[in-house]
Amino acid sequence: MTRLAIMSDLHIDSNAFGTFELETLIQTLKARKIDQLHLAGDISNDFYGRSQTFIDRLSQDFQVSYNLGNHDMLGLSEQEISSQDLQVQSIGSSQLVSLAGWYDYSFVPQLSLDQHLKNKNNFWFDRRLKRAKSDPLITQDLLERLKEALQGLAGPILVAMHFVPHQVFLFEHPYFRRFNAFMGSQAFHQVFLDFGVKEVVFGHLHHRYKRRLIDGIGYQAKPLGYIREWQLTQNFFKDFPQYQIPESYRLHKRYNAVRDLPEFEAYKEKYLAQEFDQAMTIFEL
Numbered sequence: 541m542t543r544l545a546i547m548s549d550l551h552i553d554s555n556a557f558g559t560f561e562l563e564t565l566i567q568t569l570k571a572r573k574i575d576q577l578h579l580a581g582d583i584s585n586d587f588y589g590r591s592q593t594f595i596d597r598l599s600q601d602f603q604v605s606y607n608l609g610n611h612d613m614l615g616l617s618e619q620e621i622s623s624q625d626l627q628v629q630s631i632g633s634s635q636l637v638s639l640a641g642w643y644d645y646s647f648v649p650q651l652s653l654d655q656h657l658k659n660k661n662n663f664w665f666d667r668r669l670k671r672a673k674s675d676p677l678i679t680q681d682l683l684e685r686l687k688e689a690l691q692g693l694a695g696p697i698l699v700a701m702h703f704v705p706h707q708v709f710l711f712e713h714p715y716f717r718r719f720n721a722f723m724g725s726q727a728f729h730q731v732f733l734d735f736g737v738k739e740v741v742f743g744h745l746h747h748r749y750k751r752r753l754i755d756g757i758g759y760q761a762k763p764l765g766y767i768r769e770w771q772l773t774q775n776f777f778k779d780f781p782q783y784q785i786p787e788s789y790r791l792h793k794r795y796n797a798v799r800d801l802p803e804f805e806a807y808k809e810k811y812l813a814q815e816f817d818q819a820m821t822i823f824e825l
Contacts, residue, residue, distance in 0.1 A: 542631050543573055546700050546821045548580035548743025549763035551611065553590050556767075561812065562594070566601055568816040576631065577602045580743050581609025581640060581702030582763075587616060605629065607638040609702040609744065610666050618672040626685050631825040633695040639686065641703030641724055641742070644679040647710060648721040656721050664722055679725050686728075690735040698823065699740045705729050706754060709745060709761070732757055741821045748818070764819040768795035771818060772811040776804055 555561070569577060577598060583606065584590040591612060598604045605627065613621050626639045645656045661667045671678055690697065704710065704724035711720065723744060732740060739758045746765035751758050767773060768791040776798065777784050783798050798804045 542575045542825050544576045544578060544631060544636070544823045544825055545569060545572065545574045546578045546580055546741045546823075547764060547816075547819055548702065548741075548761070549582040549609070549746060549765050550579065551582055551584065551764070551766060552594055553584040553586060554766055555764075557594070560809070562597060564812050565816050566598070568813045569602060569820075571813075572817070572820065572822065574602060574820075574822070577604050578636065578638060578700050579604070579606040580638070580700045580741060581607055582611040582743065583609070585611050585614045587612050587614075605636075605638065607700060607702060608640045610640070610669065613640075613669050613671075617670070621671075626682070626689055628689055628693070630695075631698075634823075634825045635693045635695055635697050636700065636825075637686075637689060637693075637697060637737075638700040639682065639702075641701040641705065641728060642675060642679045642682055643703060643722050644676040644725045644727070645721040646725055646727070647704075647707055647723055648718060651718065651721065655718075659718050660722065664719065666722065675722075679727065683725075683727055683731055686731055687735070690731070690737070693735075696739075697735070697737045698825070699732060699737050701728070701740065701742050702744050703728075704742055704744055705732065705740060706759060708752070708754065709742075709747075709749060709759070711745070711747070729754070729757070739823070760821055762819050762821050764816070766791075767799075768792055770815050772808060772815045775811070776807050779807070 583594060595604050595606065608621060608624055629636050705728035707726050710723060733755050737757055742761050743763035745761065746763050746769055748763065749761045751760040773795060780803060785794050785797055788794055
C-alpha cells in the first residue's frame, strides 16, 4: 500500500520558502506517513532553479513526481513543456495520470476572442509565456493526447492536473468572472467521463474544495496558494484584530502590513504544519 499525497500551488518563491518551511513540510509529510508526493503545478516561477532544487531535496525522503502549472512554464520552450506534460505511472493497481491542462476560453463564452486576448495581455500572468499555438489549439491538442494516454489503462484511474476541469468550481465574483476564461475547460471533464476516471485533483484557483462527486467522478482541490490567502493568515487577523486594516479585502496590502511583525512570524511558525496538512489530498493506493 502506497500513501500518496497530492499538493499544488506551493509558489515557493512568492511564499519565500526557506529552511524552516521546507523542513516543516517534510516533517508534516512524514507525520502523515506519506510515501509519494505529487506536486500538481505552480511550484515556482523558476523551474530549473528554485523548483528543481526543491524537488531534489524532497526526493531524499519521498518519491516525488510533478506536473507543470502555468507559473512553472515561465522561461520554458514549447518542447520543454510538452516533454514534461502528460505522464502515466502505476501505483499499486491504480494509474496516476498527471498533466497541466490548459484553457480554451469556453468557461466565458459571452466574450469575444479579441476581448479574451485583451484581458490576457493586459492582466494575466500567461502573457509572459511563449506558447507555440493559440490557447484553444493547445487545449485541443492536449485533449487528444489525453485520450490516447487513457485508452486501455487497467485499474482505477486517478488524475492530477493544474487547471480547472469543471465549471462548477469557477468564481462568480463580478470582477473575477472574465478571468474564468483562463481557468480551464469543461472538455476535460467529458474526457474523464468517457474513459472512466474515478478521481481528479486540481489546483490553480487557490480555493480549497472538499471532495465533490460529479457524474460519478470525485473532484477535490486543496491548493496551498499565496501566504496572503492562507487560513493561518486569515486566522491571525481574527486573533489579532488590532492589526486589521480598513480595506481588509485587499489581501496583499493586509498581509504586507503584518508580514514582518514578530507576532505574525511566531503565529506562522506555530500553525504552518497545520496549513500544509490542510493543503494535502491523500490517497492509499
